[in-house]
Amino acid sequence: MTDDEQEIFDKLSELLQPFNEKQVELKPQTEIAVDLAIDSVSVMDFVMEVEDHFDMDIPLNVLSDTHTMKDLISVVQARKKT
Amino acid sequence: MRVDTTTEIGTGAGAEIRPFTPEGTPTINTDLVQRLGGFTTLCEGLDYAAQGQTGMNFYGPRGQLDESVTYRQLRKRAIAAAHQLVNAGIKPGERVGVVAETGAEFMVVFFGCQYAGMVPCPLPYSMYIGGRESYVTRIAGMLESAHATAVVTTADLDELVRDAAGRAGIKRVLSHEQLAGFSSEGPALQPFGPEDISYIQYSSGSTSNPKGVLISQKSACANTMAILRHGLKIRPTDRAFSWLPLYHDMGLVGFCLSPMMGQVSVDYLATPAFARRPALWLKLMSQNQCTVAYGPSFGYDLAARRANGSLSELKLDQWRVAGIGGDMVRADVLKLFSETLGVAGFKSKAFLPSYGMAESTLGVCFVDADEEIRVDVIDRTAMKEYGVAEVSSETDPELVRSFVVCGRPLPAHKMRVVNITGKELGDREIGCIEIAGPSLMSGYFRNDAATSAIMRDDGFMDTGDMGYWLDGEIVITGRAKDMILHNGRNIWPQDIEWSVEKLAAVRDGDVAAFAVEGSHGEDCVCVLVQCRLRKDDEIESVRKAVKAQISRTIGIEAQVVMVPPKSLPFTSSGKLSRSGAKTMFGNGDIVEIVSDFKTIDNAMSVAAE
Numbered sequence: 001m002t003d004d005e006q007e008i009f010d011k012l013s014e015l016l017q018p019f020n021e022k023q024v025e026l027k028p029q030t031e032i033a034v035d036l037a038i039d040s041v042s043v044m045d046f047v048m049e050v051e052d053h054f055d056m057d058i059p060l061n062v063l064s065d066t067h068t069m070k071d072l073i074s075v076v077q078a079r080k081k082t
Numbered sequence: 083m084r085v086d087t088t089t090e091i092g093t094g095a096g097a098e099i100r101p102f103t104p105e106g107t108p109t110i111n112t113d114l115v116q117r118l119g120g121f122t123t124l125c126e127g128l129d130y131a132a133q134g135q136t137g138m139n140f141y142g143p144r145g146q147l148d149e150s151v152t153y154r155q156l157r158k159r160a161i162a163a164a165h166q167l168v169n170a171g172i173k174p175g176e177r178v179g180v181v182a183e184t185g186a187e188f189m190v191v192f193f194g195c196q197y198a199g200m201v202p203c204p205l206p207y208s209m210y211i212g213g214r215e216s217y218v219t220r221i222a223g224m225l226e227s228a229h230a231t232a233v234v235t236t237a238d239l240d241e242l243v244r245d246a247a248g249r250a251g252i253k254r255v256l257s258h259e260q261l262a263g264f265s266s267e268g269p270a271l272q273p274f275g276p277e278d279i280s281y282i283q284y285s286s287g288s289t290s291n292p293k294g295v296l297i298s299q300k301s302a303c304a305n306t307m308a309i310l311r312h313g314l315k316i317r318p319t320d321r322a323f324s325w326l327p328l329y330h331d332m333g334l335v336g337f338c339l340s341p342m343m344g345q346v347s348v349d350y351l352a353t354p355a356f357a358r359r360p361a362l363w364l365k366l367m368s369q370n371q372c373t374v375a376y377g378p379s380f381g382y383d384l385a386a387r388r389a390n391g392s393l394s395e396l397k398l399d400q401w402r403v404a405g406i407g408g409d410m411v412r413a414d415v416l417k418l419f420s421e422t423l424g425v426a427g428f429k430s431k432a433f434l435p436s437y438g439m440a441e442s443t444l445g446v447c448f449v450d451a452d453e454e455i456r457v458d459v460i461d462r463t464a465m466k467e468y469g470v471a472e473v474s475s476e477t478d479p480e481l482v483r484s485f486v487v488c489g490r491p492l493p494a495h496k497m498r499v500v501n502i503t504g505k506e507l508g509d510r511e512i513g514c515i516e517i518a519g520p521s522l523m524s525g526y527f528r529n530d531a532a533t534s535a536i537m538r539d540d541g542f543m544d545t546g547d548m549g550y551w552l553d554g555e556i557v558i559t560g561r562a563k564d565m566i567l568h569n570g571r572n573i574w575p576q577d578i579e580w581s582v583e584k585l586a587a588v589r590d591g592d593v594a595a596f597a598v599e600g601s602h603g604e605d606c607v608c609v610l611v612q613c614r615l616r617k618d619d620e621i622e623s624v625r626k627a628v629k630a631q632i633s634r635t636i637g638i639e640a641q642v643v644m645v646p647p648k649s650l651p652f653t654s655s656g657k658l659s660r661s662g663a664k665t666m667f668g669n670g671d672i673v674e675i676v677s678d679f680k681t682i683d684n685a686m687s688v689a690a691e
Contacts, residue, residue, distance in 0.1 A: 033211050033637070034630040035535045039569070040210040040637040045217035047211070057143070060207070065532035076248070 006043075006052065006065040008073045015049045054080060103542040104149040104370040106139030107347045108654045109321040114428065116318045119307025119343045122276035123299045124196050127306075127343040132157040136347040139370075139511045142187050145356040145362050150320045151186045153342060154352050155191065159186070162192030162266035164273075169264040170256060172232050174199035174272050177253075177282065179225050180235035181243060182329040183207040189338065191234050203228045203282040203294065204329040207236070208353070216244060216581075220289045221246035228282055228527060232606050234261055235503055235622045264639045282527050283440045285330045288576045294527035295331075296441045304520035305443035306334065306343040308492040313436065313448040314340075314374060322348040323372035325356035325363055325381070334530075335444035336376055346374075360385040368396040368426065376405035379412040380569045385420040399427030404433050404449055410558065411435045411486035412604070413457045423484035430454060430509055430603070437488040437558055441546060443521040446558050447495065449489035456487040458531040458557055469501075471510040471557065488549075495519035499551055512550045512559055515543040566597040567605050575660060578609060581635040587615075589622045594650050594663040604649065607632075607640040610663055613675055614645050621675060632637075643667070644675045 013026045020026070020041050024035055033043055049072065050072070051058055056079045058066075066072055111134035120128040151159075173177060180191045184205035205221055225247060227232060232254040235243040239255050245257045272281060279516035280302045282294040310316045322341045326333030333353075341348045349370050365386055367375060377385075382404075420430035433455050437447040448473070449455070459482050464472035465628055474482045491497040497504050499513040507513045518541050522644040525533035536544045548560040565571040575595035582593045592612040597605035611628055615621050625642050632640045648670045651662035667674045 004098045027156065031135045031630070031634075033214070034633045037629065037633060039639050043211045043637075044357045060209040061240075061242060063211050064217060064242065065212070067212040077336045 003075065007077050009051065009069060012069060012072060012076070015053060016046055019043075019046050023027050026069060028073070030069045031067050032069065032072065034067075038061065050076070055078065057072065102323065103346075104373055105147050106349065107137035107152050108135050108369070109347055109371070110318055111136055111345055114345065116316075116345055118310040118316055119303065121303055121307075121343060123274055123278075124193070124302055124339065125273045125345075127303070127339075128153060128157050128160070128193060131345045132347050136345050138186065138189065139347070139349045141349060141351045141355070141359065141362070143352070145359075147367060149186050149187070151337075151343065154581075156186070159190045160193035161197050161271070163190045163261065164196075164198035164271050165266045165268045166261050166264040167191075167200060167232075168192055168268055168271070170232070170261060171254070172198075172200055175201070176232070177201045177228045177230040178219075179203050179205050179228065179230045179243075179247075180232075181207050181235045181239055182327065182334070183236050184328055185236075185237050187236070191258070191261070192281070194336075197271050197273045198356050198406075199274050199278070199284055201228075201279060203230060203284060204334060205233075205284070206327070208241070208327065208329075213247055213590070213637060215387075216231070216289075216635045216637075218242055218246045218249070220292075222249040222287055223292045224284045224294070225250035225252055227529075228273045228284075228294050229406070232256065234258065246481060262512045267691055274624075276300065283331055283334065285440045289554060289574070290580045291576070293529055293532050296524040296527045297443055298524050301443045301521050301523065302335070302339060303343070305445055306340040306493070308495065308521070308640055309445045309448075311337065312444050314405070314434075314494050315451050316344050316374070320402070321370060321372045322346050322635055323363070323367050323370070323375040324348060325351040325353055326376065327353045330375060330408075331438070331440040331444045336405075336407075340444075354669070356381075357384075358611075360388045361390055364389060364393075364396055364398065364423065364426070364538045367401065370397055371400050371401040372396070373400050374405070375401070375403070376407060376444055376566060377525075378408035379406055379415045379658060380409060382419040383415045386415070386422045389422055391608045393423065394425045396423075396426035397418040399421060399429065401428055401432050404428075404432040405434045405436055405487075411455075411488065413455065413484055413486050416455060416486075435486050435488045437556060439547075441523045441543060441545070442517055442519070443523070443546045445492060445521070446495065446517055447489040447491050449487065456555075457484050458552060459484050465512065465559070469512045471512055471552075471559075483559075485489070485559060487555050487557050489554060489555055490518075491517070491556070492521075494583060495521060495543070497556065499549060501554075507550070509551050512548060515547045515549050515556070515558075517545055517615070520541045525583060554670075556636075564597070566607055568597075568607060573607070573636060575637070578632060578636055578640070578656075582609065582611065582628050582631055585624075585627055585631055587613075587627065591650070591652075591658065594658055594660055596664040597661050598668075600643075607638055608667070609640045609642050609648060610645050610667060610672065611642060613644045614647050624629055626637050627687050645672050646675050 019038050114134035131153035140149045143149040178200050182188050192202045197206050223284040233247050234256050237257050244255050280297050280299045324337035328334050405593040416433050431454050435449050438445045461472040461474040464470045476482045496518040498516050501513045548557050549558040578595035583590050594610045598608045621644050628642045651659045
């Protein structure tokens with residue numbers, strides 16, 4: 001990971017902690033909804049935290065293709081630039 | 083015969099005008115007499131509302147007013163859209179899928195179809211993280227079942243909807259922008275007449291077998307009139323608020339068609355925005371002094387738990403109707419909500435439990451507005467063993483069950499509770515609920531088998547729900563046999579089973595999904611999976627794969643229990659018996675698989691202690 005990616009990963013991990021009830025170890029390939037077994041409402045809470053922190057909107061179609069932490073890092077990177 | 087229930091504005095009994103101006107469209111029409119339904123078509127209702135200043139307001143995810151449309155503007159845009167639909171080559175009577183995002187664009191196309199005599203089919207606008215494939219499958223199934231000839235989509239879901247349309251063999255996919263590119267002029271339109279159909283609702287049926295509820299102009303007009311006049315007893319000072327999805331009957335009929343047929347202004351917050359910030363619901367209702375809102379118990383739970391900050395600054399004493407529908411009404415949740423929001427002036431008598439379904443357009447039973455909710459506590463054993471609702475003074479949830487009373491059928495609507503032989507039951511006898519009346523659907527669209535399976539010869543329809551009478555009011559004890567209600571969503575066990583059976587390690591017929599009752603009476607999802615493996619780590623990896631698959635396709639966390647081969651019960655015709663599996667699991671007749679190694683592990687861990 002580049003420094004930028006590592007920085008976003010660390011921040012996402014921090015934002016995800018309150019939802020990570022089973023304290024699953026987070027890696028770039030961790031599937032957010034699946035590996036952490038969080039329900040759809042909590043996932044939306046987490047997405048809201050991400051949007052608020054990075055001051056961006058993540059549209060539904062983008063969310064639909066976001067599975068892993070790595071995917072989410074790319075989403076944040078791409079939308080930070082625009 | 084048409085009955086006009088008209089009220090003089092400002093001088094009607096109890097009409098209290100607050101010195102207050104809401105953001106967006108006004109609450110009260112100054113020069114148009116309120117008419118609570120009684121129209122013969124939805125177009126006639128919109129034509130009437132268009133003579134006033136009220137309308138719809140759409141709030142964004144951070145609580146800002148994004149768009150405000152008066153009914154007058156909406157009508158004008160809908161008629162333009164009707165011409166555009168005709169000019170796009172769509173013919174009267176054809177079905178048009180419309181992605182139902184909460185916004186003016188959806189409303190314009192839905193009513194454009196009404197003015198053009200085309201049948202709109204609102205499609206889900208929802209997503210969970212990584213949910214692309216399940217969304218596309220679901221939409222494709224609906225489009226196929228509706229034999230749609232065209233789809234109109236939002237720009238953000240354009241690619242996904244095109245994918246779905248491709249799978250359903252539909253060539254005409256239009257974004258709102260593309261539709262607007264067609265000419266908004268043309269020869270006279272052929273709007274739907276009073277004897278015509280109106281729309282198809284897809285909140286019924288599973289993904290693997292979607293069933294479109296076909297609603298006529300007559301049913302839509304009858305149900306919205308009854309809701310306005312008798313269910314909610316709407317007044318000129320009422321203002322509605324909704325975060326409900328517009329692809330569900332409660333959102334579409336309750337908070338789009340009904341307010342319009344009563345010229346009531348509505349403030350909307352999109353469902354995903356509510357899910358992210360439930361407190362916005364309360365803040366905006368306070369800000370615009372809204373008086374009517376609805377939600378499933380789950381929504382009140384979410385709002386109460388996530389209400390944050392200075393609740394005392396909110397002003398919710400005007401909130402007259404806090405309707406509950408769409409899931410089992412939970413008294414504990416309502417109590418938490420009114421205790422939390424009491425500080426803002428919220429009154430618990432605003433709660434209005436109700437019962438309804440898309441097959442009856444929306445509303446069937448309502449409790450009297452202005453009355454406290456009533457809870458009936460009954461004996462569990464008598465209910466289970468004898469099918470009787472026997473009053474109990476016990477409080478132990480092991481011994482009793484509490485149900486919220488859901489009110490009386492709307493006038494001109496009929497309801498009966500019958501046993502399996504069809505005999506009508508009396509007070510406190512639990513049976514199947516059947517309904518009749520002007521709000522019933524015309525049938526499931528092009529699905530005679532499904533329609534005749536629930537229609538009785540005398541015009542009554544089997545709701546699939548169970549309940550009992552109590553002093554002329556209905557109490558619901560269980561919803562449609564197999565359906566799972568999870569956080570306000572209807573989940574079909576077939577969808578879970580179907581999705582799990584796609585895994586390589588699982589065979590068809592290996593899976594049974596059903597709801598088990600959680601500690602608060604809520605539905606938890608339990609999935610039994612037959613497994614031929616013997617090693618602990620192999621069994622665990624299948625379990626993990628099943629959980630992941632359910633999470634990915636259905637978006638919920640389920641309890642997955644691995645059971646030995648040939649343990650699931652089947653009926654004589656070879657059909658999986660879900661209720662049988664549930665009973666056997668509950669009794670301990672089906673138990674979790676014991677691996678060759680687990681016993682040794684357990685023995686060792688016991689020894690270690």
